[in-house]
Amino acid sequence: MAQARRRQVDRSSETQALLLHAAAELLQEVGFAGATTALIARRAGVTTGALHHHFAAKDDLMLGVLDRMTERVLHRIEQQDHVTPDGRIDVSSLVAHLWEIYGDPEYWAIWEIIIGTRADAAFHRKVVAHRQETMRRVLPPWIERHALSEPRRPELAGLFEFMLIAIRGLSLERFLDKDAAYFERNLALLAELVDRKLTTLAGGT
Structure with missing residues (x-):
């Protein structure tokens, strides 16, 4: 059970890192207004639901x-x-x-x-x-x-x-x-x- 929790934490940290990296890239490419949560989620390869699980709002x-x-x-x-x-x-x-x-x-x-x-x-x-x-x-x-x-x-x-x-x-x-x-x-x-x-x-x- 402890090992499963660690894997879950690792996956959560990895997803957050992907989202932050995608957000930084899109901010450079399309600016603040253009970097929507939907676009960021797509760039990170996750669903918008997954994005909002880690970050409630933009x-x-x-x-x-x-x-x-x-x-x-x-x-x-x-x-x-x-x-x-x-x-x-x-x-x-x-x-x-x-x-x-x-x-x-x-x-x-x-x-x-x-x-x-x-x-x-x-x-x-x-x-x-x-x-x-x-x-x-x-x-x-x-x-x-x-x-x-x-x-x-x-x-x-x-x-x-x-x-x-x-x-x-x-x-x-x-x-x-x-x-x-x-x-x-x-x-x-x-x-x-x-x-x-x-x-x-x-x-x-």
């Missing part, structure tokens, strides 16, 4: 897409491969890892949700609140990577937020068909600026 599914992206960001922040042996953050590595997320066409799905929900004031407030909660979840791991004095913590938090703002803004340039060199140049500049500010905050020159 709003719940959209929040699930946001959750999925949040987990990807948290996973990147928590990885150790962007920390130098002396405990400093390798900013270039961190920027590159974050760009893998925010520069990925899948992130367009997030913009579609943010922009597409503007006409629904109640749900848009939920989306905005979700984004704010994501920032609160992402910031502590970043701050904990640095042994800065307490008075410097707000500045460090602001620096991290600035970095995310810049990377998210740069991701919109993909809509303008900029070449790879354009993104490499601007990401390198961002990493240089953030690293310089980090050195200052840590008491360097």
